[in-house]
Amino acid sequence: MSLIPDDVIEQVREAADIVGIIGEHVELKRTGADYRAPCPFHGGTHRNFAVIPRKGMFYCFVCHAGGDVFTFFMKKLGMDYPTAVREVARRAGITIPERGPTGPDPREPLYSAVAAAADWFARQLRESPEAQVARDYLTTRHLDLDTVQPLGLGYAPRTKAFLDAMKGLGVRDEVLLDAGLLAKREDGTLAPRFRGRLLFPIHDVRARVVGFGGRILGEGEPKYLNSPDTPIFHKGKLLYNLHVAKHAMRKAERAILVEGYFDALRLSLAGIEEVVAPLGTGLTQEQAQLVQRHAPHVILLYDSDEPGLRATFRAGDELLREGLRVSVATLPAGEDPDTLGQKQGAAGIEEILKDAVDVLERKIQILDRRGFFGTLPGRRRALDRLLPTIRAAKDPITRELYISRVAEAAGVRKDVLEREAGMRDAGSAMRPIAPTHPASRISDPVLPASAEKALLLLMLEGEPWRGRVIDAVDSEELEFPPYRAVFESVADDAVLALDDTSARAYEQLKAEGLGHRDPNEMYELAVNWMEARRLERQLEQLDDQLPFETPERQASLIAEKRRVFDELRKRYPRYKIAKRRRGAPGT
Numbered sequence: 001m002s003l004i005p006d007d008v009i010e011q012v013r014e015a016a017d018i019v020g021i022i023g024e025h026v027e028l029k030r031t032g033a034d035y036r037a038p039c040p041f042h043g044g045t046h047r048n049f050a051v052i053p054r055k056g057m058f059y060c061f062v063c064h065a066g067g068d069v070f071t072f073f074m075k076k077l078g079m080d081y082p083t084a085v086r087e088v089a090r091r092a093g094i095t096i097p098e099r100g101p102t103g104p105d106p107r108e109p110l111y112s113a114v115a116a117a118a119d120w121f122a123r124q125l126r127e128s129p130e131a132q133v134a135r136d137y138l139t140t141r142h143l144d145l146d147t148v149q150p151l152g153l154g155y156a157p158r159t160k161a162f163l164d165a166m167k168g169l170g171v172r173d174e175v176l177l178d179a180g181l182l183a184k185r186e187d188g189t190l191a192p193r194f195r196g197r198l199l200f201p202i203h204d205v206r207a208r209v210v211g212f213g214g215r216i217l218g219e220g221e222p223k224y225l226n227s228p229d230t231p232i233f234h235k236g237k238l239l240y241n242l243h244v245a246k247h248a249m250r251k252a253e254r255a256i257l258v259e260g261y262f263d264a265l266r267l268s269l270a271g272i273e274e275v276v277a278p279l280g281t282g283l284t285q286e287q288a289q290l291v292q293r294h295a296p297h298v299i300l301l302y303d304s305d306e307p308g309l310r311a312t313f314r315a316g317d318e319l320l321r322e323g324l325r326v327s328v329a330t331l332p333a334g335e336d337p338d339t340l341g342q343k344q345g346a347a348g349i350e351e352i353l354k355d356a357v358d359v360l361e362r363k364i365q366i367l368d369r370r371g372f373f374g375t376l377p378g379r380r381r382a383l384d385r386l387l388p389t390i391r392a393a394k395d396p397i398t399r400e401l402y403i404s405r406v407a408e409a410a411g412v413r414k415d416v417l418e419r420e421a422g423m424r425d426a427g428s429a430m431r432p433i434a435p436t437h438p439a440s441r442i443s444d445p446v447l448p449a450s451a452e453k454a455l456l457l458l459m460l461e462g463e464p465w466r467g468r469v470i471d472a473v474d475s476e477e478l479e480f481p482p483y484r485a486v487f488e489s490v491a492d493d494a495v496l497a498l499d500d501t502s503a504r505a506y507e508q509l510k511a512e513g514l515g516h517r518d519p520n521e522m523y524e525l526a527v528n529w530m531e532a533r534r535l536e537r538q539l540e541q542l543d544d545q546l547p548f549e550t551p552e553r554q555a556s557l558i559a560e561k562r563r564v565f566d567e568l569r570k571r572y573p574r575y576k577i578a579k580r581r582r583g584a585p586g587t
């Protein structure tokens, strides 16, 4: 039996008419959006068996048989998975290509073991006296058993009963270890990985259970424990509820991303089906790609507290990198999607979703509210926070819009921003971007009183001084690096591109101002000083050259040196020649 590619299985599932197929075996009656029938598995006479077409699944409320269209054939007719897929494909008129590696999937025992475990955990939640703690916990979260059963929630007892149960079913310990359901202790004994936890089954895109997320009940750490990575479970490559949400995501052309299992569950129960959650970690690139395959637009619905915001923006950048449109919905303080869903239902959540704003706009809102745009260093730091989002935007139109918006918000020229957004892009392909240090750790630069400073103070007065200084001095002539940076940025009208140190120098200069000083006199003195410094540099260069020249050439250089020195002494008698490193020629 050859392996069938995932995308083909997807195509088959999409095309399958689950109501028609199951309807061949039982007599389905429509009840609202779902269909009901007497259960074909336990042979009841009441209509306890439900087919839920919008989720592509069936479930019996008495014997708890459940699954998708493929599972139905497997359970009803005893087919294996590939045969069931082929049978559904045949009915849907889809040809499955006969290629790829042959032989059974070596991971098949793991899928079976996890499926058996999921069934057993679900039964514990329904029946075991010990699971009362879990049932009570669900009650505190306003969830009744009937509601969560079709979702496959389970309970893992504190005891080792799981080991015995699996042994009874003939599942070998090694398989349970490989499936991440057992852990080996240091002394070599085996213990169930999940103990005293409410379990959320985690499905792959084929709707097979591949692992669990377990919430502790009562005291204990960690609060949530996931299956470890196994050959069938990769935490960073799966999304909770995707197997159900993907159909709704296609239809709604959006995905709603929440942080936790309960959040996803609450939205799903409220009828908002296109909801997925990462598995207790930040959103990974692979998860963003999974979302991108099913919807063009994502609404992030995370907590509005500080950690929630950080997670929101990290996830936002990850999704932008996949070319998705990203919006952020903002919950009232103290609420999460679960609590809000409990209080206000689908209508309350839809209201919040309706008000979602673009992720970059949300960032700007928050920075603005915190006063970042009020000062120049603040605007610089705001830019540092907005640039990664601009850079993340893979979609060219989004990127263009982002550049315009940030240029407007931060008062910086578009071309400067484009340059900066592009610049670190090129570098980041080869090396990680160095973390920007919090501004508080950068001390204010000590600003030397000098001709350079005087020139900057004049420039900051605006025209005509700015233009006159630019005409008189080249930026390379400024020797103190922060001054040179300020000079260049004022000359280029690109003050927001300053680094933190230079931005602070700029702020200090701005604050100092000219005071009572006469700008004409300052300008005269400063420009003269700069010219003297120019001549002095010439002398230094001649000194550097001299030792390496022929005697004839040396003679001419010495003559040149004397000429420059005389000019310096004549034109700038106040220039402190005595301070010079190498002394005057001939002394």
Ligand SMILES: [Zn+2]
Pocket: 039, 040, 041, 042, 043, 044, 049, 060, 061, 062, 063, 064, 065
């Ligand atoms: Zn049944």
